[in-house]
Amino acid sequence: MIKGKKMLIGITGGIGSGKSTVAKIFNILGIPVYSADDRAKWLMANDPDLKGQIISNFGEESYIEDGSLNRSYLASRVFNDEEKVSMINSLVHPAVKKDFEKWVPKQNSPYVLKEAALLFETGSYQDLDKIINVSAPLKIRINRIMLRDPQRSENQINDIINKQLPDEEKNLKADFVIKNSDNRLLIPQVMQIHNELLNSSKL
Ligand SMILES: CC(C)(COP(=O)(O)OP(=O)(O)OC[C@H]1O[C@@H](n2cnc3c(N)ncnc32)[C@H](O)[C@@H]1O)[C@@H](O)C(=O)NCCC(=O)NCCS
Ligand SMILES: Nc1ncnc2c1ncn2[C@@H]1O[C@H](COP(=O)(O)OP(=O)(O)OP(=O)(O)O)[C@@H](O)[C@H]1O
Numbered sequence: 001m002i003k004g005k006k007m008l009i010g011i012t013g014g015i016g017s018g019k020s021t022v023a024k025i026f027n028i029l030g031i032p033v034y035s036a037d038d039r040a041k042w043l044m045a046n047d048p049d050l051k052g053q054i055i056s057n058f059g060e061e062s063y064i065e066d067g068s069l070n071r072s073y074l075a076s077r078v079f080n081d082e083e084k085v086s087m088i089n090s091l092v093h094p095a096v097k098k099d100f101e102k103w104v105p106k107q108n109s110p111y112v113l114k115e116a117a118l119l120f121e122t123g124s125y126q127d128l129d130k131i132i133n134v135s136a137p138l139k140i141r142i143n144r145i146m147l148r149d150p151q152r153s154e155n156q157i158n159d160i161i162n163k164q165l166p167d168e169e170k171n172l173k174a175d176f177v178i179k180n181s182d183n184r185l186l187i188p189q190v191m192q193i194h195n196e197l198l199n200s201s202k203l
Helices: 019-028 036-046 048-058 071-078 082-106 138-148 154-161 167-173 186-202
Strands: 007-012 033-035 111-115 130-135 176-179
Touching: 007 019, 007 186, 019 033, 019 111, 019 130, 019 186, 033 036, 033 082, 036 048, 036 082, 036 111, 048 071, 048 082, 071 082, 111 186, 130 167, 138 154, 176 186
Parallel strands: 007 111, 007 130, 033 111, 130 176
Antiparallel strands: none
């Protein structure tokens, strides 16, 4: 770590692990959070080049009348098809990378968080100083998603899980693991990592 240099911390976790929930706790502590999943959707709806590429690959139905992304249509096209998911990834991830690089210098804090479902899978972990994986048992994750996203079938949830690196592998690759099963408290785990990151930023 370089003294005085803003640290870039990644926070990842499989679908339903609770990474957005954990990122919100860091944000309450004053840490700026870049949500790659949210920004990806914003860029797909607002970046004219990216929008054009999505339409030429996935058709006009990718957008609804008001110009916003037709998420359910795209989800049904990509999540059950390895080639299509690779295609959308190859369009969206470079745009998110550039957008994140523009966002970082505008933040004023010892470290910032990049929250993304895919960090190891896309290689973007290489641009970050440390990675936190939010981990939870598969069954709990599926139950959480069925409650949060009633429009998704269990099959679609499993298709998404199969496009992501298994939790055990992410735990091995990560610098910190936050366990978010039903019986673990999140705030003490977040506080410990937050204090460690603040201390290492002073070294
Ligand atoms: C296909 C889209 C429009 C579906 O939107 P929808 O609102 O139904 O789902 P949402 O984005 O909330 O995704 C649900 C969960 O699926 C997982 N997921 C999303 N994209 C991917 C992907 N490309 N590969 C694997 N898992 C993914 C994440 O865990 C995510 O939180 C959207 O997921 C998308 O644009 N994905 C491709 C871009 C991408 O990779 N985004 C995530 C990282 S930047
Ligand atoms: N410890 C917990 N106890 C109960 N519910 C939880 C817990 N953690 C998260 N949840 C709930 O589970 C759902 C999934 O959490 P969250 O949206 O944070 O996951 P995520 O990892 O960001 O998922 P995705 O990759 O799909 O965006 C949410 O409805 C959230 O409120």
